[in-house]
Amino acid sequence: MRFTRRQFIKASMAMSAASAFPSIWWRAQEAAATLDPCETGVNLVILHIEGGNDGINMVIPKSDGTGHNRGEYDTVRTPGGINIPAGSLAATQIANDPLHTGELALHPHMTGLKALYDAGNLAVMCGVHYPNANLSHDVSSNIWYRADPGLVGPGSGWMGRTLDTLCAGGSSSAVPAVDTDGQMTPLFYGNTSVFAFDSLSDLVFPISDAVKNAGLGTAYKDSFSNICSNAVNGGATFLKSIGATGSAAADKVDAYHTANEALAVNLNGLRNGTLPFGVPGVPQRFSLSRKLRTVFALMKGAQPGNHPLGCRIFRVGIGGFDTHSDQGGYTSTPINTKVQTSFPGEYHGMLMHQIDRALSAFWADVQADATLKGTTVIMTFSEFGRRVEENGDHDQHSGTDHGTAAPQFVIGPKAGESVIASHIVGGVYGAYPELDNLDEDGNMVFQLDFRHIYGEIINRWLGVSATTTKSILGNYDYLTDPNSANFLT
Amino acid sequence: MADITPADWNYQTAAHLLLRAGFGHSGRYKKSTGEATQVRRLANLTPEKAVASLLTMGTSKVRGPGSLDTGDDKFATLQLWWLNRMITGLHPLREKMVLFLHTHFATARSKVTKPLYMSTQNALFRELALGDFRELVKRVTVDAAMLWWLDGYLNKNGKPNENYARELQELFTLGVFDFNNQRNYAQKDVTEAARVLTGWRFLEDKGKVVVEFRNTRHDHGEKFIYQSQAGETTQNAANLIHIVTNFTPPENEYAALVDGIFTHLDTEGQPTAARFLARKLWKFFAYDPVVTTDTARTDLGVIDALANVLVTSNYSLGAALNAMFLREEFYADATRTVKGPTEFVVGSVRMLRGKLGGSTRENVGQDLLANMGQELLNPPDVFSWRGNLSWITTQTMLLRYNFASDLAAGDKSRNSDVGHNVSSFLDPHATTRAQVVDRFLTLLCVFDIDTATRNELIQWLGPDDSALDLGNPDYVETQVRGLLSLILTLPLYHVH
Secondary structure, eight states, rough: OOOHHHHHHHHHHHHHHHOOOOHHHHHHHHHHHOOGGGGSSOOOEEEEETTOGGGGGGGEEEOOGGTTHHHHHHHHHHOOOOOOOOGGGGGGGGOOTTTOOOOEOOOOOOOOHHHHHTTTTTTEEEEESSOOOOOHHHHHHHHHTTTTSSSOOOOOOOOHHHHHHTTTOOOOOOOOOOESSSSGGGGOSSSSSSSSOOGGOOOOOOOOOOHHHTHHHHHHHHHHHHHHHHHHHHHHHHHHHHHHHHHHHHHHHHHHHHHTTHHHHHHHHHHHHHHSSSSSSSSSOSHOOOOOHHHHHHHHHSSSOOSSSSOOEEEEEEEOOOOOOOOOOOOOOOOHHHTTTTOOOOOHHHHHHHHHHHHHHHHHHHOOOOOTOOEEEEEEEESSSOOOOOOHHHHHHHHBBOOOOOOEEEOOBBBBOOOOOBOOOEHHHHHHOOSSSTTSSSSSOOOHHHHHHHIIIIIIISSHHHHHHHHHTTTOOGGOOOOOOOBBO | OBBOGGGGHHHHHHHHHHHHHHSOOOOOOTTTTOOOOHHHHHHHHHHHHHHHHHHHOOOOOOOOOEEEEHHHHHHHHHHHHHHHHHHHOSHHHHHHHHHHHHHHHHHTTTTTOOOHHHHHHHHHHHHHSSSSSHHHHHHHHOOOHHHHHGGGGGBBBBBBOOOHHHHHIIIISOOOOOTTBBBOOOHHHHHHHHHHHTTTEEETTTTTTEEEOGGGSSSOEEESSSOOTTOOSOGGGGGOEEEEESSSSSSGGHHHHHHHHOBBOOOOOOOHHHHHHHHHHHHHTOOOSSSEEESSSOOOOHHHHHHHHHHHHBBBHHHHHHHHBBBBBGOOOOOOBBOOOHHHHHHHHHTOOOEOOHHHHIIOOOOOOHHHOOTTOOSSSSTTTOOGGGGOOHHHHHHHHHHHHHHHHHTTTTTOOSSSOOOGGTTTTOOOOHHHHHHHHHHHTTOOOHHHHHHHHHHHTTGGGGGTTOOOOOIIIIIIIIHHHHHHHHHHHBBB
C-alpha cells in the first residue's frame, strides 16, 4: 500500500496510542470542526538557558534565615568577584524561602520579572534538579530533554512524547511545535513532525528565476514534492526524514511565510533596532528577543480561523551561560549606561537583563493581543546550576564551575486571566538549598524534582490525563511526590 | 565483519570512498562515458591500493591567513581559505581529517575572537591529520586557542578552573560513560586533573602568540587521578595516575596526565580512549555504530577492531583511517548517513567544478554555511555540531535547496556558480531524456535511485523524448538547469 505524503504523516502520528483528549481539545473541535487537535488551544514556550545558569545569582539570598545562606554567600562569593550585594536587592525582593525563611530576591536587573511576580504571574521554583546529578552539559541537557535522570528510557523527549499523545488521531499534517534553533533538540524527539528554524524570512521555497519565468514553477515544485513522497514511502530512515522534512518545507513554508508577512516586517524592525517590542525603552537587538518575536508571530498565525500553521509548543534557547570565567558581579553604573557599554564587569548580569527584557516584552505582547491573552505559559530551565563557590582569584576573572540545582521560572495567566480552568499561582516554591550544606563535590542538594514541574505542565496546562502524564515521565508520579509545588491549579 | 573484497570493489564503492574520505571526486570526467576520471581510476585498483592512494601524502605545515585583528571579515578570509582548500586542494582527505579534528576539539570564534589563534590551531590539526593522536591531545592541551576557549589560562595554583580538565576527559579522550554505561571518571578526577594542568597561559608579543608555562602558577602538590573511591567499584585500580609532589620537570606534568589517560581501561577492561576515538571516527566518516548513546550496544565489533588498530599503531590516525576505509561496513547501505552542510556545499561545488561566489567574503565564508547550521571555526559549543539527523530541519533543508537552486542556475551574485556552461556536462549525442538524467546522476554519484524518482526526473525534461531540445539555449537554461537543481535536492543526494 502506498501512502500519500499527508497520509503518511497522519499514519505516523497515529502510531502512538490514542488516549482520551482533554476537554479543551474537544471544545475546540466542536467550535471549529475543521481544526486539528494540534491546531488550537493553549501555548507553551520552553526557554532553555544554555550552558548551566548560575541560579544562585538569579534568585539570590538577601538575608540569612535559618539556612545561613546570605552569610555563606558573602563568604564564597566576594565583592570584586561575582558577589551581588544585599543592598542592591531591595527593588527585586520576592517572598521568603519557604523552608528556611531567609529573604530572597531576583537579580537586580530582573525588574520586569519582578513586576510579573508582583502581579501574580510568576512562580519561582527553588532548588530544582534530579538525583545523581551529572555535570556534563550534554548528558545533563539530555536528562532534562528526556525527563529521564538515569537515561534508561526511550531516547525520545518528554515534549515529543507529550505531542504524540496530544496529536494522536489528528486529521491533517499539522506541525504543532517549533524549535527556534537551527538544529532540532532531543526535547521534541518522537513521532510527531516538528519544525526547526530561527528566522521567518528564511522560509521561502526556492525556485530559480529561469524556471519561474518559463511558467514552470508549479511543475518544479510538484516534481520536488513527488520525489520527497517517494523517499517517505520507500526510503531508509534517513531518506524518510529528509523526504518528510522536504515535504513539510514545500507544503507549509509558503503558508507560514504569507500568514506572517506583516509580522515578519515587525521582526525586521526589531532586528534593526527601530522597533522596540512590547515594553518601551531599551531597544532589544539581542537574539532572545528576536526568537521570542518569531514565536509571537507564529502564535498569531496559529489562531483558530487562521490556522495553516498550527504551532503551540515552542523551544527557545539563550546561550552563553557557561561562565567558568569573567562572570562578573554587580556595579552601580546606571542601567542605560550599562546597556550602551555592554555591561563591563557584569557578564552574567547582562544575560539576566536580556532574559528579563525579552520575557517581559514577549509577555506584554501576548497581553496586548485579544486572542492570545490568557493562552500562554512560559517555563525556563537550565541543564544545571553552578558551583556555590566562585573560582579563581576572587577578582573580575572569577567564574563558577559546573554545579547542580537551580531555580526555574514559570510565567503564565493567573486566576481569571486563563482561557482554561487551570492557571498559575504566583509565588516561591520548593526550598532554597543550604549553601553551607553541600554534597561531597561542593554542590547544592536539590530540593524539587524537575519532573514535578513537567508533571504539572503536562497534566494541568496541556490537559493530558494524570495516568498518561505518569507514563510520559517514565512512571514518575508527580502527584505523590511529597515535595509538591502546585504552582498550577 | 571483514574487509571489502576486490570482487565487491567497483565504480560505486570507489565513488562512495571519495565522498566519505573527502568531498567527492575532482569533477573531471570522461566525455564519452560521463564517468568521473578519479572514480574510475580508483575503481580499477584493488581496494587496498585505492585506499593507500588517498592516504599517501607528506606532512603539511600550511597555515591559513590570520592576524590578531578581530572582526567577521577577518574570519571570513580564513574560513573561505579553508573552504577553497577543501574544494580545490590536492588532498581532500587531509582537509576532511582537519574538519574531523575541528569537530572533535570544537573551538569557536564566538569566544576566540582573533583569527591567528584559530588559524594556528587549524594548522596543528593539518600537521597531525594522519599522525599520533596522543601527541595531538598533548599539543592541543597547550594550544593557545584551546587555553583561551576552555579557560586553561586562568587555571592556577590554589585557584583551579575545571573547564578544560573536564572536557579533556569527557569530549576529547574518554567520554562520560563507557559502553557498559558506567562512569569513566568522577568529579574528583576533574578537580585533580585541573590541578595538574595549572600554570599554562598565552600572551601576545610582536604580533605573535606565545604559550608559556609559569612555574609559580603551577600546583606542585601530589595528585591522584582515577583513584578508586570508598564504596565505588567501577574504577579499575590500575587506572590510577599518581603525580608525585614536585614532579619534575613540572612543565611535563600535563603530558604525564595525557599518557595516563590513554592507559585508562573501562569496566570491560578495554582501552577507554581508543574505543571512544574509534566510535567518533566511525560516526564522523560513516555512521554511529551505537544506536542510542547511553544504553543500547549494537555494533561494538567495528569499534573494537578499530580501537585495536589504534592501540597497536600507537594511536596513528592514518593507520585507523586505512583500517576503517577497508571495512565492508564502510560501504554498506545500512550505514548511510546524512551529509553535513560543509560536505554538501563543498562536494557539490567540487563535483560540478563550480566556484563559491557572493557579494562579500562574509556571504560565502560565514553566512552560507552558518545558515545551514555549520559555520566553520564556529561550532555552537564545545560539544560541536550534533551531526546526522540533527542537520535536517525545515530551515536547513530550505537553505540547502536554495543553494542547490543557485548553484544549478549559475547565479554568481548569490552563492555560487557552476563555473561554465552547463551544456558542457551534456552528451551531445544524447537522444533520450533518460540519457541526460543518468549522466547527471553518475556525475553527482547518485546511485540506486528508485524507478519512480528517476521517472519523475525524466518527466521534468518533457512528456516524451521528442521534447528533448539540447540545442536550444532556453531549454538548457530552464529544463536542464532545473534538472540539475532537482538532483541536488534529491533526498538520496543528501546522504552518503
